[in-house]
Amino acid sequence: MRATRLPARPRVAACLRAGAFVLLTVVVLLLSATPAGAAQNTIAQPDDGGQYTSLELDSAGNPVVSHYDAAIGELRIVHCATADCTGSRTLASPDATTNDVGERTSLALAAGDVPVATYYDVDVKDLKFVHCGNAACTAPTIRTIDSVFPPNINVGLFSSIVVNGSGNPVIAYYTEPFDILKLVICSDPTCGTYNDYDVDAVAITGLYPSLKLDALGFPVISYYDQSAADLKVVRCQDATCSTKVITTVDGSGGDAGKYTSLALDAAGFPVVSYYNESQGDLKVIHCGDANCSGGNTIASPDSTGDVGQHTSLVLDAAGNPIVSYYNVTGTALRVLHCGNAACMAGNTITTPDAAGNVGEYTSLALDGVGSPVVSYYDASDMKLNVLHCGDPACAGTSIAVGGVTELSNVLQRSGSVGHSPLFGLGALAGLVLVTAAVGGLVALRGHRAS
Numbered sequence: 001m002r003a004t005r006l007p008a009r010p011r012v013a014a015c016l017r018a019g020a021f022v023l024l025t026v027v028v029l030l031l032s033a034t035p036a037g038a039a040q041n042t043i044a045q046p047d048d049g050g051q052y053t054s055l056e057l058d059s060a061g062n063p064v065v066s067h068y069d070a071a072i073g074e075l076r077i078v079h080c081a082t083a084d085c086t087g088s089r090t091l092a093s094p095d096a097t098t099n100d101v102g103e104r105t106s107l108a109l110a111a112g113d114v115p116v117a118t119y120y121d122v123d124v125k126d127l128k129f130v131h132c133g134n135a136a137c138t139a140p141t142i143r144t145i146d147s148v149f150p151p152n153i154n155v156g157l158f159s160s161i162v163v164n165g166s167g168n169p170v171i172a173y174y175t176e177p178f179d180i181l182k183l184v185i186c187s188d189p190t191c192g193t194y195n196d197y198d199v200d201a202v203a204i205t206g207l208y209p210s211l212k213l214d215a216l217g218f219p220v221i222s223y224y225d226q227s228a229a230d231l232k233v234v235r236c237q238d239a240t241c242s243t244k245v246i247t248t249v250d251g252s253g254g255d256a257g258k259y260t261s262l263a264l265d266a267a268g269f270p271v272v273s274y275y276n277e278s279q280g281d282l283k284v285i286h287c288g289d290a291n292c293s294g295g296n297t298i299a300s301p302d303s304t305g306d307v308g309q310h311t312s313l314v315l316d317a318a319g320n321p322i323v324s325y326y327n328v329t330g331t332a333l334r335v336l337h338c339g340n341a342a343c344m345a346g347n348t349i350t351t352p353d354a355a356g357n358v359g360e361y362t363s364l365a366l367d368g369v370g371s372p373v374v375s376y377y378d379a380s381d382m383k384l385n386v387l388h389c390g391d392p393a394c395a396g397t398s399i400a401v402g403g404v405t406e407l408s409n410v411l412q413r414s415g416s417v418g419h420s421p422l423f424g425l426g427a428l429a430g431l432v433l434v435t436a437a438v439g440g441l442v443a444l445r446g447h448r449a450s
Contacts, residue, residue, distance in 0.1 A: 039390025041352050041398040044085040047078050050384030053375040054107035054117070055363040058135070064109060065363070065375045066117045067384050068102035075102030075119050075130070076384075077137045083367060084388040086401045092137035094130045099123040106161045107363075108169070110189060116169055118145070118159040127156020127173055131190040141190045146175060146182070153177045160211040160221070164239075170213065172199070172221045174206040181206025181223055181234070183241050197241050199234055203227050210262035210272070214290075220264060222249075222272045224257040231257030231285070233270050233292045247292040249285055254278030261313040263321070265341065273313040273323045276300075280328070282308030282336070284321055284343040299343040301336055305329030312364035312374070316392065324362040324374045327351070333359030333376055333387070335394040348393045356380025366392075 049069025056064050063080045074093045081088045095101045100122040107117045115132040127146040133139025146155045159173035169191050171184040181200040187193040200206055204226040211221050219236045231250040237243040249270075250256045255277040263271045270287045282302040288295020302308065306328040313323045321343050323336040332354035339346020353359065357379040364374050372394050374387040390396040 039396045041390050041394060041396050042084040042086065042388045043353055043398055043400045044080075044386045044388075045378065045381065045383045045400075046080060046085050046089050046386060047076055047091055047384045048382065049074075049076050050375075050377040050382065051361055052103055052105045052119075053361045053363045053377065053384060054105050055365055055373065055375040055386075056107055056109045056115075057365045057367065057373060058109060058113040061367050063365075063373055063375065063386055063388075064107065064113070064115055065384065065386065066105040066107040066115065066119070067361075067375070067377075068105060068119070071382070073100035073102070073122070075105060075117070077107075077115050077117065077132065078384065079113075079115070079135060079137070080386070083373075084401065085386040090136040092132070092140075094132060094137050094140035095119075095128065095142055101128065104156065104158055106159050108161045108163045110163050110169075111167055116161065116163065116189075118156065118161045118171055118173070120154075120156050120159075125154045127159060127171075127175075129161075129169070129171070129191050131169075143191050145171065145184055145191065145194070146173070146196070148175075148177050158207050158209055160209045162211055162213055164213060165217055170211065170219060172206075172209040172211040172219065172223075174209060174223075179204040179206075179226075181209060181221065183219060183221075183236075185240060195240065199236075199241055199244065200225075200232070200246055205232070208258055208260045208274075210260045212262050212264050214264060214268050220262065220270060222260040222262040222270065222274070224260060224274075229255040229257070231260065231272065231274050233262075233272065233287070235270075235291050245291045245293070249287065249292045249296060250274070250276075250283065250298060252298075256283065259309050259311045259325075261311045261323070263313050263315045265315060265319050271313065271315060271321055271341075273308075273311040273321065273325070275308040275311065275325075279303065280306035280308070282311065282323065282325055284313070284323065284338065286321075286342045297342040297344065299338075301338065301343050301347050302334065302349055307334065310360050310362045310376075312362045314364055314366055314372075316366065316370050322364065322366065322372055322392075324364040324372065324376070326359040326362065326376075330354060331357040331359070331379075333362065333374065335372055335374065335389070337393045348395065350394045352387055352389065352394050352398050353385065358385060 051068045053067045065078045077092045079090045103120040105119045113135045129143040131141045154176035169186040183197045207224040209223040234246045259275045261273045284299045310326040319341045321338045360377045362376045370392045372389045378385045
């Protein structure tokens, strides 16, 4: 007796239900691949150039970045209109001279989210300053802060700027003619008049300065002493640094102290990230008192390969350091979130961008929920990158959101913690097509057999 065959339409429906079940299973697996509690990181490319970046967040939490575009020899200032820098943005070249200008930038925001920045004039080798005049930087005031005679001697190769409680810029910088660390105190917001002071006059010192003001408005500066190959910290005892305490905080041997970045903890004690070139390690020191004279702890939170150049450090709400830096061996951007104030335990290290050669010239800030926002250089694309982490540890997958990024680079960008969600969506679309095709073939074969 011959078996009764099912009608063709119920066969097709059954195949499609089976395909839908397979597809749903794949979707669940893809979604479960993202670490628990981790949100997506976004990577934007808001401008060409991207060397020597310096980043601050405006009063709305949107990135403002100064950087150098080597292709046109200009200082560039980008003001993003969204927190992830994916929306509209203003682009400015405030120093429109024919000179090659803009290396070694350092940025701060004055009242009204007005950018102020120091930078290096490559042609005349002077330290320069710009007050943008407004948030879009369309009314800049340019000053030459330090110039020497005879010309063509480097001044201002390294600088760091902050704005004091009176709204006036304060600048720490290295000057090559005397190889010393200097300090400029501006008397007005545009630095029309100012006084400069020698801070550390030991030969060949003051490189890679990082400046903060303590609760009294007195300067605290971390920097590299090239003669001794040591990390130093100076705490000024007054606003003009006429009295000060200078401490060698890492003189343990080797070459330690380049790429310094300084923060002050709740007690006013310095915390500094820096690079130990002899070991090829990232270092973090937490001083035991305000002058770093005792009780200091030095951690090596990342020593895998050659790591730790171009550091930028901030403290989270609990006082634990967060550091962005360049992995030289992997040519990638890394973010460290320390598990305690001394960075000795519970640390997490992520690589949110590893597409090509990325991660030099990092600059870090924290958004309103403590998630890192990082500007850095994409050497493969020769562009400015801005990363907005989806969580404080920056542990989520990374998705490129464009800007001036080419489509191929958007599709390739993934980071080391997982594939880009763009790739996941593309794969998911492919699975839909494959499932539909397989379901159709099965249904067709069943229809022919009947």
